[in-house]
Amino acid sequence: MSRLTGVLFKSTLAFILFTTTWFISLGQVPKAWGAGTQNGSLDRLESVLRPIVKAAAEDGIELSVGIQDLSGTYGGGKVQVGSSDVYYAASTIKIAIVTALMQDIEAGKYALEQTIQVQPEQVVGGAGSLKDGKFPLDITIESLARLMITQSDNTATNALIDLLGFERINAFIEKQGFETMQLGRKMMTPAKSPAADNYVDGEELLTLLERIYAGEILTAKSRDQILAWMKAQEVKTKFGAALPGKPIAHKTGELGDVSHDIGYFLVPGREAAVTVLTKVTKPEDAGKAQELGNPVVQRAAKAVYNFLMDTPAPAEAVSADTWPALLLAVNPIIREAEDKGIRVSVGLKDLSGKPGDRELLLGSRQSYMPASTIKMALVSALMKEVDAGKLTLEETVKVEKEDVVGGTGSLQKETFPQDVTIERLAKLMITQSDNTATNVLIDVVGLDEVQNLMDELGLDVMHLGRKMFAAAPTPEQDNYIDAEDLVHLLAYIHSGSFLSDNSRDQIIDWMKAQEVDTKFGAALPDAPIAHKTGENANVTHDAGYFLVPGREIAISVLTEVTTTSSFDEAQAIGNPVVQEIAKAVYETLESEMTFTDVPEDYWAAPYIEGAVAASLVNGSSETTFAPERPISRAEAASMLARSLRLKPGLASPPFHDIPADRWYAADVAAAYASGIVSGRSESVFDPYSPVSRAELAAMMTRAYEYVHGPLPGYDDGLSFQDASEIPDWSRESILKAVQLDFVNGYSDDTFRPDSVASRAETLKMIVRLLSK
Numbered sequence: 001m002s003r004l005t006g007v008l009f010k011s012t013l014a015f016i017l018f019t020t021t022w023f024i025s026l027g028q029v030p031k032a033w034g035a036g037t038q039n040g041s042l043d044r045l046e047s048v049l050r051p052i053v054k055a056a057a058e059d060g061i062e063l064s065v066g067i068q069d070l071s072g073t074y075g076g077g078k079v080q081v082g083s084s085d086v087y088y089a090a091s092t093i094k095i096a097i098v099t100a101l102m103q104d105i106e107a108g109k110y111a112l113e114q115t116i117q118v119q120p121e122q123v124v125g126g127a128g129s130l131k132d133g134k135f136p137l138d139i140t141i142e143s144l145a146r147l148m149i150t151q152s153d154n155t156a157t158n159a160l161i162d163l164l165g166f167e168r169i170n171a172f173i174e175k176q177g178f179e180t181m182q183l184g185r186k187m188m189t190p191a192k193s194p195a196a197d198n199y200v201d202g203e204e205l206l207t208l209l210e211r212i213y214a215g216e217i218l219t220a221k222s223r224d225q226i227l228a229w230m231k232a233q234e235v236k237t238k239f240g241a242a243l244p245g246k247p248i249a250h251k252t253g254e255l256g257d258v259s260h261d262i263g264y265f266l267v268p269g270r271e272a273a274v275t276v277l278t279k280v281t282k283p284e285d286a287g288k289a290q291e292l293g294n295p296v297v298q299r300a301a302k303a304v305y306n307f308l309m310d311t312p313a314p315a316e317a318v319s320a321d322t323w324p325a326l327l328l329a330v331n332p333i334i335r336e337a338e339d340k341g342i343r344v345s346v347g348l349k350d351l352s353g354k355p356g357d358r359e360l361l362l363g364s365r366q367s368y369m370p371a372s373t374i375k376m377a378l379v380s381a382l383m384k385e386v387d388a389g390k391l392t393l394e395e396t397v398k399v400e401k402e403d404v405v406g407g408t409g410s411l412q413k414e415t416f417p418q419d420v421t422i423e424r425l426a427k428l429m430i431t432q433s434d435n436t437a438t439n440v441l442i443d444v445v446g447l448d449e450v451q452n453l454m455d456e457l458g459l460d461v462m463h464l465g466r467k468m469f470a471a472a473p474t475p476e477q478d479n480y481i482d483a484e485d486l487v488h489l490l491a492y493i494h495s496g497s498f499l500s501d502n503s504r505d506q507i508i509d510w511m512k513a514q515e516v517d518t519k520f521g522a523a524l525p526d527a528p529i530a531h532k533t534g535e536n537a538n539v540t541h542d543a544g545y546f547l548v549p550g551r552e553i554a555i556s557v558l559t560e561v562t563t564t565s566s567f568d569e570a571q572a573i574g575n576p577v578v579q580e581i582a583k584a585v586y587e588t589l590e591s592e593m594t595f596t597d598v599p600e601d602y603w604a605a606p607y608i609e610g611a612v613a614a615s616l617v618n619g620s621s622e623t624t625f626a627p628e629r630p631i632s633r634a635e636a637a638s639m640l641a642r643s644l645r646l647k648p649g650l651a652s653p654p655f656h657d658i659p660a661d662r663w664y665a666a667d668v669a670a671a672y673a674s675g676i677v678s679g680r681s682e683s684v685f686d687p688y689s690p691v692s693r694a695e696l697a698a699m700m701t702r703a704y705e706y707v708h709g710p711l712p713g714y715d716d717g718l719s720f721q722d723a724s725e726i727p728d729w730s731r732e733s734i735l736k737a738v739q740l741d742f743v744n745g746y747s748d749d750t751f752r753p754d755s756v757a758s759r760a761e762t763l764k765m766i767v768r769l770l771s772k
Contacts, residue, residue: 041073041075041077041312041708041711042067042074042075042077042078042709043077043079043708043709043710044311044707044708044709045067045304045311047338047339048303048307048338048562049065049081049082049300050081050339051339051340051341051562051563052065052296052299052300052303052341052562052563053065053082055341055563055564056082056278056296057281060280060282060285060292061278061279061280061281061292061293061296062082062083062085062279062280062281063083063276063277063296064081064082064083064084064085064087064202064275064276064277064278065081065082065202065274065275065276065304066078066079066080066081066202066203066206066273066274067079067080067206067272067274067304068206068207068209068272068273068274069271069272070210070214070272070273071269071271071272073269073270073312074272074311078206080202080203082202084201084202084203085201086180086200087200087202087258087279088197088198088199088255088279089181089183089198089199089200090253090258090260091127091152091187091251091252091253091254091260092200092251092253092262093181093183093200093253094152094157094251094253095205095209095212095226095262096172096173096181096183096208097148097157097161097164098149098160098226099208099212099217100168100172101141101145101160101163101164102218102222102225103218103222104164105141105222106218106219106222110141111141112140112141112142112145112225115138115139115140116138116141116144116163117136117137117138117139118130118135118136118137118139118144118155118159119136122135122155122158122162123135124154124155124158124187124188124189125154126154126187126188127235128147128148128151128152128153128154128155128156129151129153130144130147130155130156131154131155139159141163143156144159144160145160145229146229146232148160149229149232149251150229150232151234152251152252152253154187157186157187158186161186166183169183170182170183176204176207176211178207178208179204180199180204181199181200181204181208182198182199183198184196184197184199185197185198200277201277205262205277206262206273206275209263209264209273210273213227213264213271227249227264230249230251230263230264231248231249233249233251233252233263235252237252237290237294238250238252238259238294238298238301239252239261239263239274239276239297239298241294241298242297242298242299242301242302243301244474244475246305247265247268248265248266249266250262250263250274254289254290256286256287256288256289257279257286257287257289258278258289258293259289259290259292259293259294259297260275260276260277261276261297262274262275262277265304265305265308267305267309270308270309272304272308274304276300278293278296278297279293280292280293295565299562302562303343303562306343306364306366309365309366310364310366313772321606322358322359322360323348323350323358323359323360323606324606324607324609324610324611324767325588325591325606325609325610325613325614326348326360326585326588326610327360327362327767327770327771328611328613328614328643328767328770329584329585329587329610329614330346330348330362330581330584330585331362331771332643332645333577333580333581334346334362334363334581335644335707337559337577340563340573341561341563342560342561342573342574342577343363343364343562344364344558344559344577344581345361345363345364345365345366345368345482345483345556345557345558345559346360346361346362346363346555346581347359347360347361347362347484347486347487347488347554347555347556348361348362348487348553348554348555348585349488349490349491349553349554349555350552351491351495351545351552351553351554352551352552361483361484361487365482365483365484366482367461367480367481367482368480368481368482368539368541368558369479369480369536369537369539370462370479370480370481370534371534371535371536371539371540371541372433372438372533372535372536373481373486373533373542373543373556373558374464374479374481374534375429375430375433375438375532375534376486376489376490376532377450377453377462377489378438378441378445378450378464379426379429379441379507379510380453380492380493380499381445381453382422382426382441382444383499383503383506383507384453384498384499384503385445385449387499391422391444391445392422393421393422393426394421396419396420396421397420397421397422397440397443397444398417398418398419398420399411399416399417399418399419399436399440400416400417401416401417403439403440403443404436405435405436405439405467405468405469406469407435407468407469408432408433408516409428409429409432409434409436409437410428410432410434411428411434411437412434412435412436422441422444425437425440425441425444426441427510429441430507430513431510431513431514431515432515432516433532433534435468438468439467439468439469439470442464442467447465450464451463451464453498454485457488457492457498459488460485461481461484462481462485462486463479463480463481464479465478465479465480466478466479481541481558483556483557483558486543486556486558487554487555490543490545493508494508494554508530508545509530511532511545512529512530514530514531514544516533518535518540518571518575519533519540519541519542519557519579520533520542520544520557520578520579521533522575522579523578523579523580523582523583524546524582524583524586527586528546528549529544529545529546529547529586530544530545530547531543531544531545535567535571537565537567538562538564538566538567538570539558539560539561539574540559540570540571540578541556541557541558541559542556542557542578542582543555543556546585548586548589548590551590553585553589555582555585557581557582559577559578560574561574584614587613588610588613588614591609591612593605593609593613595624595625596623596624597624597625597626597627598625603760604627604761604764607760607766607767608625608760608763610763610767611639611763614643615642616642616643616763616766617638617639617759617763625759626759627760628758628759629758629759630690630757630758630759631690631691631696631756631758631759631762632688632689632690632691633677633685633686633688633690633691633695634667634668634685635664635759635762636677636691636699636762637667637671637672637677638663638664638667638671639763639766640676640677640699640703641666641668641670641671641674641676643766643769644674644706644707646667646670646671646673646674647670648666648669648673649669649670649672649674652669653673653679654679654682654683655668655672655679655683656683656684657684657685657686657687658685658687662687668685668687675702675706676702676703676706677702690756690757691756691762692753692754692755692757693743693752693753693754693755693756693757694726694730694734694753695730695757696757696762697730697733697734697736697737697743698729698733698734700733700737700742700765700766700769701733701736701737701740701742702733704736704769704772707772708772711736711739718731718734718735718738718751719749720749721749721750722751722752722753725754726751726753727753730753734751734753740772741768742768742769743765
């Protein structure tokens with residue numbers, strides 16, 4: 001089949017597929033690209049994106065997302081999730097046009113400064129400002145190209161198509177080996193037939209972006225020029241709306257039934273090419289791609305960007321030894337939520353006064369819409385003003401009718417104007433999350449005073465830039481929060497570092513009287529807690545204090561539901577996650593370890609305490625743990641399965657020595673189904689046999705790669721004195737385990753691969769696994 005025939009066939013097929021999607025079951029998720037397209041440490045991104053693809057399909061939006069590592073940080077990996085179908089190109093085809101143009105400029109056929117004349121008959125409608133000029137019009141090629149990319153200008157595009165010619169542009173596409181992409185018509189011009197329309201698919205667009213960036217098809221100068229135009233993108237309804245002010249360069253595309261954005265996320269050291277294509281699939285949604293598809297593109301883009309920012313995590317992000325008990329309790333919940341399309345951040349800080357000043361930050365490190373958690377910044381600034389004598393809680397403020405806004409709080413239902421004390425306004429703001437009271441207090445305190453306090457405390461992300469229910473004029477003037485800043489602010493309040501004891505106690509008393517009980521309050525209705533909720537659009541948060549005597553902590557839990565823009569749906573999905581984390585943390589704080597053979601200063605005591613609290617392992621009796629006892633294969637498989645929350649496979653494992661009624665049977669089945677453990681033979685597992693250090697290293701690296709995907713690179717050399725004694729089957733696993741800091745050698749620089757692993761040693765490795 002010739003390429004032209006192939007394109008015509010695929011284009012016609014695309015048309016048939018598009019028109020027949022109306023009759024396909026709307027419950028089906030679009031097929032994924034074939035296996036083998038994922039590699040490197042981008043693999044986990046597929047799990048992040050899959051719920052977004054599924055939710056979009058349920059809403060009648062077919063979604064295709066592609067990401068190509070351009071930095072090398074992710075081993076040059078590529079992830080493609082969702083539909084592999086052909087899409088109407090809309091304006092994404094203009095990337096092929098501009099690339100062909102720049103090739104001809106490099107060849108000396110044209111020059112950017114060269115002027116051409118645009119005739120009145122070349123003017124078309126749709127996007128772009130050129131159509132509003134006076135024609136005939138002399139204009140430079142550079143201006144046409146810039147308008148085509150930055151404004152998606154259709155008149156400029158058609159002038160460039162006339163300059164280059166269809167044959168030249170499609171010859172460029174053909175030379176790339178692309179079989180779907182084609183330019184069949186000009187902009188705003190009906191296709192003569194379905195086969196003569198403009199088409200793309202996600203994989204080819206991703207390849208084109210990669211080749212442009214790598215300088216394979218253009219010089220660096222031409223590449224940089226295209227990127228400069230893409231960075232100046234004026235259409236900000238998709239990537240631009242999701243990532244305002246972020247280092248991105250992109251090109252949108254939109255028609256009645258499709259909404260796309262493609263380009264580059266240029267986080268230094270984490271650069272990637274990204275394509276997000278959507279089309280509506282329900283007959284009743286025809287023509288609504290911008291209304292329905294843009295939010296999907298935005299959610300996918302934000303999920304990719306946050307993943308790149310969070311992965312790999314900074315070296316200081318999580319220390320496995322900082323707080324093992326809480327890490328074991330919370331991290332599995334975060335992972336499970338992520339697989340359901342929920343981004344989660346948790347900040348924990350010890351306030352008990354015990355030595356160590358423990359702090360733990362888990363999950364995403366990126367910012368969130370703060371919703372009403374930002375009111376903690378305002379109340380802090382307010383009470384600082386009270387301490388300074390500039391304000392008193394007793395003085396009154398006149399609240400006018402124009403001050404009233406909607407959302408939460410009872411003040412809006414009262415009669416205005418009226419005088420309200422600052423104390424009542426602050427109490428309503430914290431206990432009811434009252435938005436009217438909040439906005440009045442913003443006028444009283446001033447946004448600058450709040451920001452000055454945040455700067456003084458070194459809180460770089462937390463920002464109150466606008467009132468409640470007010471639009472932010474610029475991204476810099478919006479409200480932001482992250483789990484780290486929020487938990488630090490709570491710790492500063494509790495310590496009284498910038499407030500008097502009276503002011504600190506007043507804030508905490510208001511938080512104890514919290515009336516919004518959908519999150520921490522629902523999970524811990526009778527517990528000694530003080531907290532402030534926040535909810536808006538697709539985020540739901542809670543933050544405050546768990547005041548277990550002698551184990552007091554500050555805690556912040558932030559969530560963003562990436563599968564919906566619906567407030568009610570986001571609360572229904574996100575609130576249970578906040579509640580589950582709150583319960584897990586509180587139960588861990590309350591747990592007491594009383595094993596007589598695990599003294600408080602025993603090196604593995606924190607790991608054992610955490611594992612027991614998380615129900616990963618039991619003691620050897622009611623009063624002993626036996627930490628130095630060799631761990632059995634059944635115990636190791638059970639600990640890994642429970643720590644990763646693995647589910648048994650559909651088929652039972654083929655081992656005749658694991659009766660179904662054994663306590664470890666389901667855990668072994670789950671670990672076996674996940675590829676983490678294997679049998680001694682096809683039918684024998686040998687559950688009670690001790691695990692060697694070499695075997696344990698293999699289990700741990702398989703568990704890591706089950707969660708994160710294949711380790712993209714590792715040192716190919718072991719420096720242990722007994723390296724020659726390490727069996728070949730375990731060599732690669734030990735290399736990876738050493739690099740991941742799961743295992744290390746003994747003081748005499750030996751590894752001792754055949755030595756048995758202890759229960760304590762295994763728990764420490766699992767904690768380190770969960771900290772990755």
